[in-house]
Amino acid sequence: MSSPALAAPATASERKPSSVTAALAAYRVPLSILALCLLPWLLPSKALAVNVLVYGVVAVGYNLLFGYTGLLSFGHAAFFGAGAYITGIAIGQFGVPWLVAVFLGILGGGALAFIIGGLTTRTRGIYFSMVTLALAQLVYYVALQASSWTGGENGLRGFTVDKINLFGTTINFLDPINKYYVLMMFAALALWAVSRILNSPFGAAIEAIRENERRARTCGYDVEKTKLLAFTLSGLICALAGTMSALHLAFVPLDVLHYHTSGMIVMMTLLGGARSFFGPFVGALAFLLMEDVFSLWTSHWQIIVGSIFILFVLFLPRGLWGTFLEKAVR
């Protein structure tokens, strides 16, 4: 399996070939890894770079469901948060090695996505968004009540990872640059996985469902199973981002589970451009940069970001990256 992204045919959403878009599509994984390598040197702070990494992965994972399968979930905070909490609890309360804790976080978040997906992908159309929101709020209230495990309203603390062993060497994880490049490996893995999924026959199937569910069903696809698988995969990647966030902050605030976090993921994806591979990452970068800049001026930066989001829905539904691609085609 040598770099499957190279040989892959362009997906449906990148149908119109032009030199720029074709090159971007063919080398999307190496190109995004290159961009990620440069990122910490381009941004004002290293902590912001790690945040872009975390939320970039969430948005890319989320877009697998929203942009490519066409399902608007308002509950992905649950999987992001589950990944973070499970990793934190595994390290802090059970003394599990960090890498094992990361795997547990991904598996736990993925299992939760499988359960919630099993319930929600049975619902049709507009119900889906409402039910994902409601079930994710259920997870929020469970975490609030189970305070002996999760720390309740105060959040989860006490699992600082200061040194990690990787490939036989000990790395100081408190150094922001080391932290960034270690977490970047996970991000690269996630990007590769998403790219691989999109290029597979399964990737074509989910786009077929997005374009016309009835036609996909008539063609013999098991729509419910395909949706559930897409939901679970998307949840797995968001859970990975959650574990990254837990390692980065050494703290899990209860708010990661609130539907405002789900909404933020939706906003990032749309700002950058759903239905494109890079879009969500660009959106996460744009959102966090706006937060960084506007929060210097006012503590009410959310009103500016929310207004910009409304304008995007009205006038730029393809997002920053999607619009850029559109212009590049001409």
Place this chain on the structure above:
Amino acid sequence: MDTELILMQLFSGVALGAILVITALGLSIIFGMLGVVNFAHGALFMVGAYAGLWVASLTGSFWWGLLVAPIMIGAFGMIIEFVLVRPLYGRSIDDPLLLTFGLGYVLVEAVRIIFGSDGIPFPTPPQLIGVVDLGVGFFPIYRLFVIGLVILVLLLLWLGLEKTRFGLIVRAGARDPTIMRVLGVDIGKVWLVVFGLGVGLAALGGVLAGPMRSVNPEMGSLVLAEAFVVTVIGGLGSLLGSIVAGLLVGIAISMTALFAPEMATIVMFALMAVVLLIRPQGLFGKLA
């Protein structure tokens, strides 16, 4: 456990449910007519509570707040429909949903700027303070008033929808807007009014909930989840469904609060999950 306590709790469940009914009904009416799920519904509920508080403090009377705030916020809802939601008809069904979500985000922050982030106490009107003996036990007058008012509003809504010419147009328009246009009805105006009505109901729910819950910028987020749970259980677009499910959820919450307080916020979601497993279209919903 004595029966009086259970009856009291049942009664406060009905009062809680009454507010849920009115809020979820607003959501359901807007969806039934326009096919839009209003994700700003919780935020508008909260804005309604603040508007009621503001008008009440200006005029010195709760009753003006109760009357004026829903009309004011309903008119604001019409502006929202006309300026923001209207350009999105004909696009993906997800677009109005995304837009109203962003709007909710903006409204919460705007209220924080104007009224501050801390909760504000919403005093119960002096005429409605105290308890009354109904023979089986003592019940708070304010909650009785809430139940009575909600029944009155439901009756008016039912009469308006079933017995008036405008109600006929609304019901027909929900079935087939194209035919209504062909028949020469300006369906755009109907959408405007229905959206305003739905938002006004959310605001009324907010004002009524004020003295029962604390008024703060975050109060809408739980309400949005509650309204979603009620409409999913009852069936989206079904008015009867909203009423039955709202009461069911209200009673379930307050009975759980009595027997297992730590489960009170969780029980309604569990109820929704069960309904989804057995009847994905909701109790009174029709299969698409």
